[in-house]
Amino acid sequence: MKTKICKTGDLPDNTMKSFDVEGEPVLVARVNGEYYSIADTCSHAMAYLSEGELLEGCQVQCPDHGAIFDLRTGEALALPAVSPVETYKVTVEGEDVFVEI
Ligand code: FES
Numbered sequence: 001m002k003t004k005i006c007k008t009g010d011l012p013d014n015t016m017k018s019f020d021v022e023g024e025p026v027l028v029a030r031v032n033g034e035y036y037s038i039a040d041t042c043s044h045a046m047a048y049l050s051e052g053e054l055l056e057g058c059q060v061q062c063p064d065h066g067a068i069f070d071l072r073t074g075e076a077l078a079l080p081a082v083s084p085v086e087t088y089k090v091t092v093e094g095e096d097v098f099v100e101i
Contacts, residue, residue: 002100008092018050021101028090028099029071031058035090036071037099044081
């Protein structure tokens with residue numbers, strides 16, 4: 001299901017935000033003009049990844065215990081998380097940004 005989440009101007013380059021998509025917390029990041037989306041829930045415990053830090057190389061660090069995830073694949077790159085997080089497709093039509101979950 002494709003859901004419009006924001007306008008391109010609402011998400012400046014090299015930032016990330018959390019959106020409620022169909023009741024699910026979804027993180028959308030814009031890195032060097034490209035959009036990425038993953039579940040906004042750490043696979044280690046209950047933390048919102050969007051409250052963490054956007055790192056170089058399309059990575060996000062969990063605010064609670066420092067696990068790192070790849071925004072492109074959802075892969076857990078650093079402990080204590082070992083399981084990946086879900087990734088979602090982002091599309092841009094004109095100025096509208098959509099996420100499919
Ligand atoms: S909750 Fe994310 S690393 Fe522990």
